[in-house]
Amino acid sequence: MESKRPLLTLNNVSKKFGGIHALKGIDFEVYPGEVHALVGENGAGKSTMMKILAGVITSYQGEMVWDGRPLKLKNPRHALDLGIAMIHQELSVMPELTVAENIFLGRQLLKGGVVDWPRMFREAEAILTELGFAHVNVRDNLEKYPLGVHQLAEIARAITSGARLIIMDEPTSALSPMETKRLLELTRKLKESGKSVVYISHFLEEVVWVADRITVLRDGQKITTLDAGRTDKKELVKLMLGKEAEFFEESYIGGKEIKDLHERKPPVLQVRRLGKGRHFADVSFALHAGEILGIYGLIGSGHFELGEAIYGLNHPSSGTIELAGKALRGGPGRAIADGIAYVPPSRRSGLFLDKPIFQNVSLPWLAHISRFVPAVAKEVAITRKVIERVGVRPPDPLKEVAFLSGGNQQKVAIARWLVELPKVFVVSEPTRGMDVGAKEEVMHILKQLSEEGVGILLISSEPETILAAAERVLVMAKGRIVSEFSEESVSKEMLLAAASGEMAQSA
Amino acid sequence: MAQKSLDNPNQPSRLRALLARSREYAPVWTLLALFLFFSVYSDSFLTMENMGNILNQVSLLAIMGTGITFVLLTAQIDLSVSYMATFAGVVAAYYTAAHLPQPWPIFAALLAAAILGWINGVGTSRLGIPSFMVTLAMSLIASGLSLYLTRGRILFDLPPIANTLGSGRVFGLKWLVIVAALTLLAGHLVLKYTRFGRYVYMTGANPKAADLAGVNTKGIITAVMVIAAVTAGMAGIVGIGRLGSATPTAFDGMLIDAIGAVVLGGTSLFGGIGGIPQTIVGLLILGVLRNGLDQISVDIYMKTLITGIILLVALVFNILFAGKKEG
Incomplete structure (x- = not known):
């Protein structure tokens, strides 16, 4: 593998947000036909790196090389045109449209200005068969199928659009075990057909199973790149955390x-x-x-x-x-x-992202904190206490929740219920x-x-x-x-x- | 992201604060720009008398806009407010003509508006009809009631209170402007300093999350629809006093201006962001624009077009200033 030329290389890439290094001197390469996994804690720099690869973030230090030539991506469209496709965690599919339409979303096959349905169905069927999903009827609306097929449609879309590098961000987080297995097998198939995959996941055993190599990030820096065959979950966890x-x-x-x-x-x-x-x-x-x-x-x-x-x-x-x-x-x-206290399965549905932490925390207790007029100073003080207890970083009650990492947002969702201890916490x-x-x-x-x-x-x-x-x-x-x-x-x-x-x- | 290496925590938040502020103040810049423009290009614009005119011209909109601000903050909309204003004015005049002792016609008018607002609220929150539709239907109902009560005629018997508040003065100030200012102030105090106000913002910011935090979001939405109806009713009562009569279509045309002013000030149509200060700015933008175009020599048949274009540009401006948040 080392003898081939990398499809994509990052040389000494750094990115700062304000004064804070989100990425520091990252070297990274993906070879044709390689699954290269990226693991690390939230805030380790995975998503920043992904966004650079996909052309979402365009100002950074360092160099990107694509297929042997230096590359400066202008925007996600540019990345897509070159063959870099990103499968986001939140899928961009239209459940009310047919499977085929989803695969050809944004570039329907036309004949004389009208949609060429027969050809679109035919080609959609061909690609799904190739991927091992011949049982999916491309004429059905996507909503008839489980999430795994939604993801499949998005991957098929990436492939038919000519992607050579596919970035998958937490692709299995919403899938059932069976669907996960299929997706992992599909990822291997992609690799066998010469595509490159950057695979980001918190599920370390998947990562070890599917990847050829694994790069571990921590605090914006690359810790190491390992051969997947020569490591295990235990080692990865330790490398990611840097502690037990x-x-x-x-x-x-x-x-x-x-x-x-x-x-x-x-x-x-x-x-x-x-x-x-x-x-x-x-x-x-x-x-x-x-x-x-x-x-x-x-x-x-x-x-x-x-x-x-x-x-x-x-x-x-x-x-x-x-x-x-x-x-x-x-x-x-x-x-x-x-x-009774409750934290919902989807973080976004429980939090007010655009509002400061203290308003998120105090909302259920406003009537207790003050009879009629909210006492902001008191709210802030109470909030400070509970978010310090659960370790929200930064522990600033005035900060908007949107500026926190996912983990810290979840801590806010929990901290709210520590204001008055519940009997039952769901x-x-x-x-x-x-x-x-x-x-x-x-x-x-x-x-x-x-x-x-x-x-x-x-x-x-x-x-x-x-x-x-x-x-x-x-x-x-x-x-x-x-x-x-x-x-x-x-x-x-x-x-x-x-x-x-x-x-x-x-x- | 990377909160762990807090080597310089101030810089990004200060930058963000600055961005957030420029977004918040975009309507203010628009207002200042218009103000400067008309001050320079018209001799009659920047006079005490004309400033008074502007306030007078936006007062009815301000009363109505206070209620609309509440509704938009919960991410709902009310398309029936102007028709409710007409209807309330008609009810007040109708019962005055029917010799109901004062001030009962006023109460009857406000109660009638409140009931229609309550139906809007229940239709939206409990029955789940989009507020767009339910208030659209309500605008026809209010309009229909106005026509039915007046049989299409103009009513000239007005409650004395309406006459006083609509066209009287106290200490050299127009009552109309005072009523508008007090309504805005009351709205501001409720939104900013009461528990109810916080619930309004939170319901608009994320209704699901507000539900999960135990907020009675259905009740909040019903309440804001009632508030919008009552302020519209107030605008209608004061309005007939200003016009000197109640007609079955008196204030119907104010709808676009009232909602437009609130949105122009920066209150989000998607809820949770904005407030009365924003609404005041929006009202003044609209007032200065309308008034200023009267002061400079513009083809009167071009005025509507120019107003529309300037409003569009102002809205685009707001959006551009809003920018994108970095994930």
Whole structure:
């Protein structure tokens, strides 16, 4: 491989935002037919680097070489024209259009000024067959298909537009295990056909499996580039963090002993035969004070809707929810007053990005802080206390949330609920899209809260997250609880098997 | 990004603050530019009397605009305000003609507007009809009620309070301007310094997140629609006093100016950003522009066109100044 000429090279590339180095002296190259993975914590510089490669950021120091010639990208369009395509984490597909239209989005095949449908369908079919997805009907609307196919459409679009380098940003974060497997296989296929891929992911085992080489970034600097065949998750985690990862290391590496210490304490939350339309049915469990109860399920298994129901965001169609023996009814306002806190699975839907941190934190408590007129000084003081506790960086209550990294935004979403400690804390997907370091910090906060007696319902589709903190795990599949793990050694594989076994049976 | 190496934390935030400020002040520059232009090119523009005229001319818009500011801040829109103003004026005049003792016709007018506003609010928040549609329908209903009550005629019996506030003076100041200023002030105090005001901003900034934080967003949206209807009603009552009569289409034409002034000032149509100070700037831009074009020698048949072009340029300006946030 070293004998070939790199397709793309970065020589000593640096980028400053204000006075802060986001990237410092990065050397990086991708060869034709290579999958080169990029790993690092949030804020390590991955996204800045991606944006430079894709022509989003055009002012930086250093040099980019494309196919042997120095290159100065003007804009993303320019990058695309040269053959550099970027698959963003948030997909740019149109679910209401057909699969074929999505593949040819923006450059429909024309004949005499009108869309040449037969040819477009034919070519779309050809490319999907080539990629191993012959079963997808290109005439169907994309919305009929799961997320994995949406991603596929975007990749097919990149390929048909003649991309030679495809940058994938967290491509599997929303995919089911099966879809993930397909995507990884597809990535290998791309490589075999001579395409180059820059693969960015927090899922280290995927990275080790799919990549030829792995570059580790930390604090804007390149730590090292490794051969994927000669490294493992453990080494990567250490390189990324530069320190030991207490909670996650184990759960990343394999199985984990989970300990259930709370069976004897009285339950704080009692859910009985709860059902909600097509989302979930007949869900019963008890959450004890000071317990971290994990609810694991694949996306679409109804576990997120269960969390919403407990917080009062949707009204269950059957069953009861009792908090300390009292039946719960009503919306989030009531839930908050009763001592239930909630962090939604999607960070953006829970936060006001354009508003300062203190307004995000104080909103549920305004009536407590002041009867009529918000006392800003008091709000800021309260906010400072809680964001310092969870370690938001920078701990400036006046800063807008949009300026924080993803991990720090999530800490704000959690910090809000520390103003008045809840009895029950429902956290959905608290670490999605975050790096190991930030995940570790979030888990630390949850552990601390549980030690202070808060009952925590940890809902997630990421097995690592569940295993990192849960003391007892319920697995949901197709809207029902299918198994429970406690006082035993649980591995990621066991969770996945439990969650997908049921899926296979009823499918 | 890279918050870990805080070697120089001030520089970027200062730069951002500067950018944010230039965005906020873009409408102010527009206003100053127009003001300077007309001061230089017209002898009659920059006089005390004319300044008073401008304030007088934008007062009704200001009363109406206060309510619209609330609505836009929650990312909704109200297309029925001007028709509500007409309707409230008609109701006040109708009951005055029917010899309902004063000030009951005024209360009846405000209550009628509030009820229509409440229907707007419930239709939007509870039933989920887009506010664009529900208020469009309401504009026809309000307009229809005005026509029905007046049978198309002009009503000349007005409540004395309306006459006083619409065309009277106190200490040499027009009551109309005072009412407008007080309405704006009240709106500002509510938005900036009350819990309700904070809820309005947060509901507009991200309705889902506001819901999750326990804010009764449906109630907030209903409330702002009622506020918009009531301020429109106030504008209608004061307005008939200014005109000296209530006609079934008196204020219908104010809709575009009222919403335009609020948006021109920098209050976002997408909610969460803006406020009464912005609305005041927007009102003044519109007022200076309309008045100034009267002062310089322009073909009167060109005035609407020129106003439109200048407004468009001002809006483009606002957007350009807003710039892009760096991710």
